Amino acid sequence: xxxxxKIASIGECMIEICARPDNGMALAYGGDTLNTAVYxxxxxxxxxxxxxxxxxxxTALGNDPYSDEMLAFWQAEGIGxxxxxxxxxxxxxxxxxxxxxxxxxSFHYWxxxxxxxxxxxxxxxKHITAALVEYDLVYLSGITLSILPVSDRAKLFGAxxxxxxxxARIAFxxxxxxxGWPDEIAARRAMDxxxxxxxxxxxxxxxxxxxxxxxxxxVAAQRIADLGAKEVCLKLGDGGCLVLTDGKxxxxxxxDGIDVADTTAAGDSFNAAYIxxxxxxxxxxxxxxxxHQLAAQVIQxxxxxxxxxxxx
Numbered sequence: 001x002x003x004x005x006k007i008a009s010i011g012e013c014m015i016e017i018c019a020r021p022d023n024g025m026a027l028a029y030g031g032d033t034l035n036t037a038v039y040x041x042x043x044x045x046x047x048x049x050x051x052x053x054x055x056x057x058x059t060a061l062g063n064d065p066y067s068d069e070m071l072a073f074w075q076a077e078g079i080g081x082x083x084x085x086x087x088x089x090x091x092x093x094x095x096x097x098x099x100x101x102x103x104x105x106s107f108h109y110w111x112x113x114x115x116x117x118x119x120x121x122x123x124x125x126k127h128i129t130a131a132l133v134e135y136d137l138v139y140l141s142g143i144t145l146s147i148l149p150v151s152d153r154a155k156l157f158g159a160x161x162x163x164x165x166x167x168a169r170i171a172f173x174x175x176x177x178x179x180g181w182p183d184e185i186a187a188r189r190a191m192d193x194x195x196x197x198x199x200x201x202x203x204x205x206x207x208x209x210x211x212x213x214x215x216x217x218x219v220a221a222q223r224i225a226d227l228g229a230k231e232v233c234l235k236l237g238d239g240g241c242l243v244l245t246d247g248k249x250x251x252x253x254x255x256d257g258i259d260v261a262d263t264t265a266a267g268d269s270f271n272a273a274y275i276x277x278x279x280x281x282x283x284x285x286x287x288x289x290x291x292h293q294l295a296a297q298v299i300q301x302x303x304x305x306x307x308x309x310x311x312x
Contacts, residue, residue, distance in 0.1 A: 005279050008135040009037035010058045010128075010156075011144040012116035013074075014093040014109075015066055018303070029070050029092075030304045032141050032175050033057075035265040038305050039272030039294065040139075041078040046311070053279060056080035058131070060115040060124060062090040067115070083131050085124050090115035099262050099302075109179065111147070120152035125159070132163035139275065141173045142207075145190045146180030153190060160197050171200040171275050172229075173267065176207040184211060192227055200278065201229035202271045205236050217242040218249060233274055233288060235267055240292065243284045252288035255296035265304035270295040 011033030018026045037057050044053035057079050061067035063086045070092065071081050093111030100106075111117075120128060132138055138160060145153055160170060172194050181187040188211050195201055201224050208220040215223070221232045221244040232244040240253040270291035277287035297312045298304075 005053045005136045006134060007037075007040060007053055007055045007137045007139060007275075007279075008058050008132060009033045009040070009055060010119075010138065010140040012059055012093060012111075012114060012147050013057075013070055014095050014111065014114070016304075017094065017096045019096070019098045025096075028303060028305075029066075029073060030095075030097075030264070032143050032173070032265075032268050033139065034059075034074070035268035035304045036139060036173075036272045036275075037074075037079055038077050039269045040276055042308065042311055043272060043276040045078055053276065054080065056083060056135075058083055058119070058128060060085050060087055060090070060117075060119045061092060062086065062115045063088050064091055066092055083127065085127070087115045087118060090118070092116075097264070099264075102260070104263060114147065117147050117149075120148055120155040120159075125152070125155045128156070129159040129162055132159050132168065133166040135163065135168050137169045137171060137275065137279065138163055139171045139271075140194075141175040142187070142191055142194075143175050143177060143180060145194060146177065146187070150186075157193060157197070160194075164197065169199040170194075170197050171202060171271070172198040173271055174201075174203040174207045174211075175267070176211055178210070187211060195224050195227040195229050198229045199231060200275065201232045202267075202274065203232075203234055204267060205234055208234070217251075221249060231278075231284065233284070233291075235270060241270075241288050243288055245284055250285060252285055252292065254292045258296050258300060260299050262302045263299050264302075266295045266299050268304070269298040 013031035013034040016028045016030040037055050041055040074081050093114035095107050095109045098106050174191050221234045224232045234242045238254050243250050273294040274287045274291040277290045293312050
């Protein structure tokens with residue numbers, strides 16, 4: 001790895017309104033690819049000077065005060081925002097989140113006017129296609145795909161292909177949310193198109209089974225590898241993860257004895273630590289262990305982004 005590796009995380013950040021125990025509501029900002037970008041940026045800053053990463057977030061925002069606050073938060077975390085267009089009259093999407101006694105979440109979304117949906121339209125698409133060739137790794141998720149119209153999704157695939165041809169690697173988390181898709185067929189088709197382009201696939205078994213029916217971890221991981229993904233790290237919740245590379249599968253157990261407060265961003269933070277470790281040359285087992293350690297810390301705190309001093 002060189003002194004600096006450049007990562008682009010592509011997706012949507014939304015206004016998050018979270019129910020508090022006192023029946024009040026707290027406002028924050030969240031999104032799966034943004035969460036991963038934050039943790040990647042933090043891990044890069046914690047490097048020894050020879051293992052740093054530079055993380056840019058690629059999305060579209062409005063020209064409203066909430067978009068201003070988002071940019072300020074990302075910049076404070078060390079995330080590059082120079083390539084984010086501001087679209088007059090558009091707004092960030094919004095969602096509410098409630099967490100039950102077991103730490104599991106439920107969501108409701110309002111995102112039809114989200115600026116991020118126009119990320120691959122007009123001049124924005126040209127700018128994204130030109131920009132992606134400058135990155136060593138491009139990270140995106142199934143939610144990134146779901147917010148785009150079909151024609152714009154095709155443009156994103158084309159931009160990804162162009163970046164790969166110039167040497168970029170692709171990391172992808174399926175992160176299937178049924179409400180974002182017209183039907184399962186459309187979701188399966190788009191996810192599999194992305195797996196074919198992926199160097200590192202980071203799905204969860206739950207998502208794969210939701211899309212393709214019940215499968216063992218081994219069958220799910222092999223299905224993705226057969227599509228062309230070079231490396232598959234299949235997340236199994238508290239069962240750890242199954243890593244499949246070069247036809248060899250290894251189960252890496254999760255961290256035991258965790259008092260779960262909120263599972264928000266468990267997978268996003270795992271992805272960040274896994275990707276970071278792989279970029280600095282760690283093997284897949286070490287990368288998976290780092291992913292479990294960060295995710296274990298994240299789920300002990302409310303919200304997607306934990307305080308910096310709580311990082312492991």
